Amino acid sequence: MSLLVVGSVAFDAVETPFGKVDRMLGGAASYFALAASHFATVRVVAIVGEDFSNKERAIFKGRKIDLSGVEQVAGKSFFWAGRYSQNMNERTTLATELNVFADFRPRLPASYGDSPYIFLGNIDPTLQRSVLTQVRRKPAMVGLDTMNYWIERTPAELRETLKQTQILMINDDETRQLTGEHNLLRAAKRVFAMGPQTLIIKRGEHGAMLVHDKFMFSIPAFPLEEVRDPTGAGDSFAGGFMGYLASIRRINEQTLRTAMVYGSVLGSFAVERFGVERLCGLRRREITARAKLFSKLTSFKL
Amino acid sequence: MSLLVVGSVAFDAVETPFGKVDRMLGGAASYFALAASHFATVRVVAIVGEDFSNKERAIFKGRKIDLSGVEQVAGKSFFWAGRYSQNMNERTTLATELNVFADFRPRLPASYGDSPYIFLGNIDPTLQRSVLTQVRRKPAMVGLDTMNYWIERTPAELRETLKQTQILMINDDETRQLTGEHNLLRAAKRVFAMGPQTLIIKRGEHGAMLVHDKFMFSIPAFPLEEVRDPTGAGDSFAGGFMGYLASIRRINEQTLRTAMVYGSVLGSFAVERFGVERLCGLRRREITARAKLFSKLTSFKL
Numbered sequence: 001m002s003l004l005v006v007g008s009v010a011f012d013a014v015e016t017p018f019g020k021v022d023r024m025l026g027g028a029a030s031y032f033a034l035a036a037s038h039f040a041t042v043r044v045v046a047i048v049g050e051d052f053s054n055k056e057r058a059i060f061k062g063r064k065i066d067l068s069g070v071e072q073v074a075g076k077s078f079f080w081a082g083r084y085s086q087n088m089n090e091r092t093t094l095a096t097e098l099n100v101f102a103d104f105r106p107r108l109p110a111s112y113g114d115s116p117y118i119f120l121g122n123i124d125p126t127l128q129r130s131v132l133t134q135v136r137r138k139p140a141m142v143g144l145d146t147m148n149y150w151i152e153r154t155p156a157e158l159r160e161t162l163k164q165t166q167i168l169m170i171n172d173d174e175t176r177q178l179t180g181e182h183n184l185l186r187a188a189k190r191v192f193a194m195g196p197q198t199l200i201i202k203r204g205e206h207g208a209m210l211v212h213d214k215f216m217f218s219i220p221a222f223p224l225e226e227v228r229d230p231t232g233a234g235d236s237f238a239g240g241f242m243g244y245l246a247s248i249r250r251i252n253e254q255t256l257r258t259a260m261v262y263g264s265v266l267g268s269f270a271v272e273r274f275g276v277e278r279l280c281g282l283r284r285r286e287i288t289a290r291a292k293l294f295s296k297l298t299s300f301k302l
Numbered sequence: 303m304s305l306l307v308v309g310s311v312a313f314d315a316v317e318t319p320f321g322k323v324d325r326m327l328g329g330a331a332s333y334f335a336l337a338a339s340h341f342a343t344v345r346v347v348a349i350v351g352e353d354f355s356n357k358e359r360a361i362f363k364g365r366k367i368d369l370s371g372v373e374q375v376a377g378k379s380f381f382w383a384g385r386y387s388q389n390m391n392e393r394t395t396l397a398t399e400l401n402v403f404a405d406f407r408p409r410l411p412a413s414y415g416d417s418p419y420i421f422l423g424n425i426d427p428t429l430q431r432s433v434l435t436q437v438r439r440k441p442a443m444v445g446l447d448t449m450n451y452w453i454e455r456t457p458a459e460l461r462e463t464l465k466q467t468q469i470l471m472i473n474d475d476e477t478r479q480l481t482g483e484h485n486l487l488r489a490a491k492r493v494f495a496m497g498p499q500t501l502i503i504k505r506g507e508h509g510a511m512l513v514h515d516k517f518m519f520s521i522p523a524f525p526l527e528e529v530r531d532p533t534g535a536g537d538s539f540a541g542g543f544m545g546y547l548a549s550i551r552r553i554n555e556q557t558l559r560t561a562m563v564y565g566s567v568l569g570s571f572a573v574e575r576f577g578v579e580r581l582c583g584l585r586r587r588e589i590t591a592r593a594k595l596f597s598k599l600t601s602f603k604l
Contacts, residue, residue, distance in 0.1 A: 087484045182389045185527045206508040207522060218599050220509060220520035225487045257602035291604050297520050298600050300559040302593050 007121020010078035031232035035239025040246035222268035240266030309423020312380035333534035337541025342548035524570035542568030
């Protein structure tokens with residue numbers, strides 16, 4: 001089934017101990033779409049400038065990715081530059097140039113109106129909600145990402161959008177900030193009171209945890225010998241997670257658990273190369289093989 | 303089978319956001335023994351002062367814990383005082399009074415000489431090694447804990463002891479410091495070159511990872527709504543891990559995986575109450591029940 005994502009399609013400059021790239025395709029929606037397209041057809045809603053060329057379009061081409069909701073306007077695309085510390089555990093933002101993204105007003109093509117699975121990437125909560133008003137049918141599932149900026153600046157708007165969200169997918173700091181509660185289980189209960197039935201806490205190198213009203217699931221990160229560029233890991237996780245659910249068409253405890261594994265698998269691949277490179281070259285059989293390795297990594301008998 | 307542990311038996315003063323205790327039984331060997339005694343008979347090698355009274359002996363009594371290797375001498379027992387931050391993620395040491403522990407020279411009673419499972423708690427590596435010279439038979443397995451102090455101050459002595467160690471059980475910072483390698487998988491290879499075939503990385507609230515020459519196992523921490531006192535979590539983990547292995551008498555991939563689960567279970571219980579309180583009141587059926595919850599927490603189907 002189709003999966004709609006709204007978010008940034010951007011250019012990134014990234015420096016890590018493994019190298020430096022001055023300009024490459026980035027943005028949450030790019031990582032999400034490339035990860036999710038291994039499972040389901042992804043409809044992208046985003047805005048780009050004149051610098052978004054055939055070279056970037058080619059990256060999405062030949063995949064189950066629909067760019068008809070990507071609006072191209074005069075000006076430059078969103079640009080982000082960042083540098084990772086020697087140990088990759090700290091990131092310094094060197095530049096954030098919103099450019100055409102500053103005036104982004106998501107507009108869904110008519111063909112997107114029936115999207116059953118929707119992922120609201122990390123943008124202004126009011127714009128996230130505007131996507132939901134444009135779909136014709138009540139979606140089967142709405143997932144949402146957000147960040148400290150929106151939690152601090154637009155708390156009332158975020159609360160309003162959360163009421164229409166089933167799955168909130170954020171990191172531990174954001175969970176604590178949003179709920180004012182340090183303990184993640186108690187924080188989850190507060191999130192449930194805001195609307196979502198499911199909280200997914202992304203913990204980077206420490207894995208991910210899903211807390212649902214009725215059950216919990218926790219998974220370590222897949223251990224890698226080389227992490228070249230952590231950018232986009234969380235967005236790739238979200239893409240793998242939502243993509244798997246959209247492909248399986250059933251949301252229950254078992255499919256949510258499996259979706260967490262595919263999310264972790266996609267996140268682990270994303271960081272192996274710079275930018276979206278690894279996600280682009282990825283084969284379905286590699287995904288399946290790594291999911292099996294995840295089983296081995298975590299399985300035990302009592 | 304019998305499990306020997308050498309380490310500290312001490313008094314602790316602990317302050318956490320949940321309360322304050324001025325003086326209670328503590329020390330790595332205490333936590334280890336109480337955790338492991340749910341699985342196997344534990345032989346303790348330690349030193350205490352005159353202040354170690356019948357009240358403290360009573361805590362160990364009626365359990366599978368042999369204190370005949372606990373030497374009592376004139377003076378005061380090791381005393382440690384610490385305070386945890388509001389979020390429990392930082393710990394400030396307020397006092398470390400070595401007292402009789404400063405002159406600790408482990409002496410094994412003759413009855414300990416055939417101990418097949420040995421855990422060398424975090425003490426001077428030379429003293430750790432002196433325990434191994436006192437056992438009459440080559441042990442089935444030697445586990446070892448250490449810390450930044452010994453890694454920095456006595457690196458050559460530590461290397462010598464590691465040569466006689468099968469399982470090294472430390473945290474991620476110590477792993478990185480010992481090996482000079484940030485990536486934990488590459489760090490594990492360096493550890494293997496030092497002697498141990500197995501590295502267990504304790505990650506506190508983020509769980510634990512086992513890296514063996516031939517396989518990996520990773521487990522999240524058991525999510526708790528209330529952590530009252532994190533002191534002794536790692537030692538209780540080690541006790542549960544080694545205790546289970548000593549009880550099962552077979553060391554292979556499957557038993558090592560299961561031991562990691564029991565280690566995590568014991569660690570999770572330890573932090574629910576102050577000091578050793580929860581470990582003392584713990585029943586075997588509670589351990590079994592939580593191990594089953596761990597299965598639910600981590601299980602998925604592809």
